[in-house]
Amino acid sequence: MKALVTGGNGFIGSTLVEKLLHQGHQVTCLVRRQSDLRWLQNLPVAYSYASLSSGEGLEQAVAGMDWIFHLAGATKARNRQGYVDGNVTITRRLLQACRPQLGLKKFVYVSSQAAAGPSLAGVPCTETDEPHPISIYGECKLAAEKEVLSLSRELPVVVLRPPSVYGPRDRDILVYFQNVNRGLVLVLGKGDQQISLVHVSDLVDGIILAAEQSASNGKVFFLSGDGYYDWNTIGREIAAAMKKKTITIRTPLWLLHLASWAECAVAQLTGKPALLNADKVREMVQPGWMCSNQAAKQELGFAPQYTLAQGVRQTSRWYRENGWL
Numbered sequence: 001m002k003a004l005v006t007g008g009n010g011f012i013g014s015t016l017v018e019k020l021l022h023q024g025h026q027v028t029c030l031v032r033r034q035s036d037l038r039w040l041q042n043l044p045v046a047y048s049y050a051s052l053s054s055g056e057g058l059e060q061a062v063a064g065m066d067w068i069f070h071l072a073g074a075t076k077a078r079n080r081q082g083y084v085d086g087n088v089t090i091t092r093r094l095l096q097a098c099r100p101q102l103g104l105k106k107f108v109y110v111s112s113q114a115a116a117g118p119s120l121a122g123v124p125c126t127e128t129d130e131p132h133p134i135s136i137y138g139e140c141k142l143a144a145e146k147e148v149l150s151l152s153r154e155l156p157v158v159v160l161r162p163p164s165v166y167g168p169r170d171r172d173i174l175v176y177f178q179n180v181n182r183g184l185v186l187v188l189g190k191g192d193q194q195i196s197l198v199h200v201s202d203l204v205d206g207i208i209l210a211a212e213q214s215a216s217n218g219k220v221f222f223l224s225g226d227g228y229y230d231w232n233t234i235g236r237e238i239a240a241a242m243k244k245k246t247i248t249i250r251t252p253l254w255l256l257h258l259a260s261w262a263e264c265a266v267a268q269l270t271g272k273p274a275l276l277n278a279d280k281v282r283e284m285v286q287p288g289w290m291c292s293n294q295a296a297k298q299e300l301g302f303a304p305q306y307t308l309a310q311g312v313r314q315t316s317r318w319y320r321e322n323g324w325l
């Protein structure tokens with residue numbers, strides 16, 4: 001198959017590109033002139049410099065493609081407009097370029113669990129639940145999903161919602177590994193927030209399955225690993241994988257808000273988006289982020305391979321080998 005991947009140089013995108021190439025597909029990565037291409041170096045991929053922001057060159061970029069994997073998105077932004085531009089507008093532009101195209105076999109949009117919102121009353125979210133995003137990021141991912149699904153009569157589209165993704169090359173959950181390396185497990189409050197997780201390798205398997213299955217057309221799927229975990233358990237698993245003795249430090253909520261406020265103040269001065277912005281904090285304080293992978297298992301044949309223990313062991317090994325720990 002001929003595949004166009006947006007966001008192909010990022011954490012999830014580059015893992016997807018490797019797997020597509022491994023399976024014998026032909027891959028074009030849509031990147032920006034300033035994109036860091038370190039994960040794609042030495043891979044036999046073509047590049048497109050079409051612009052998702054202006055639309056320039058997009059019709060040529062999508063022409064003749066069998067699969068389009070749309071992973072490009074702003075996970076952090078300075079303000080609401082940044083999230084809208086970086087998620088909704090770029091998705092609309094890409095879809096507009098695809099509309100007149102004949103022969104596209106699948107447009108796969110990688111959305112997020114944030115579009116669905118947190119799990120309520122300790123019950124994992126399913127695809128039939130009414131979305132209730134609580135962050136601007138989540139609202140924008142949901143708005144982008146709607147753009148995609150509104151074309152489901154004209155185009156074979158599918159929307160995928162991963163929960164938090166971990167694995168080699170990830171820089172977000174890396175922080176927990178770094179803390180464990182220092183002998184610390186930092187948890188918020190009691191650390192009892194229950195979450196879903198997915199290893200990046202399992203996620204990209206699911207993304208490719210969703211492209212292959214015609215039964216996925218017009219549908220939404222959560223792609224999460226098996227099981228639900230609280231942060232005490234995740235910390236313990238990371239410590240076991242790294243063979244580290246740790247002490248657990250419980251961070252009170254007020255300290256989280258203070259840290260966020262300080263980081264946002266610095267971000268204002270530097271002009272860069274803060275990692276721990278108010279949006280992120282709102283997500284962190286929810287009681288649960290659990291989602292069910294039953295529909296993906298039944299309808300796509302999704303079969304996550306990594307247990308949490310195996311996943312964090314493989315990830316910590318990669319961090320060490322690459323000097324990230």
Ligand SMILES: NC(=O)c1ccc[n+]([C@@H]2O[C@H](COP(=O)([O-])OP(=O)(O)OC[C@H]3O[C@@H](n4cnc5c(N)ncnc54)[C@H](OP(=O)(O)O)[C@@H]3O)[C@@H](O)[C@H]2O)c1
Nearest residue numbers: 007009010011012032035052071072073111112162164165
């Ligand atoms: N990581 C997670 O835990 C997670 C969970 C759920 C959903 N997701 C979704 O998965 C997707 C990939 O996430 P990731 O973790 O792999 O993030 P990432 O490593 O930050 O990669 C994001 C990619 O999107 C590209 N991009 C962003 N805005 C763009 C634009 N306007 N034009 C062209 N390219 C643009 C970036 O290109 P540059 O390098 O040029 O900036 C980068 O390649 C995102 O849509 C995210 O919302 C991620």
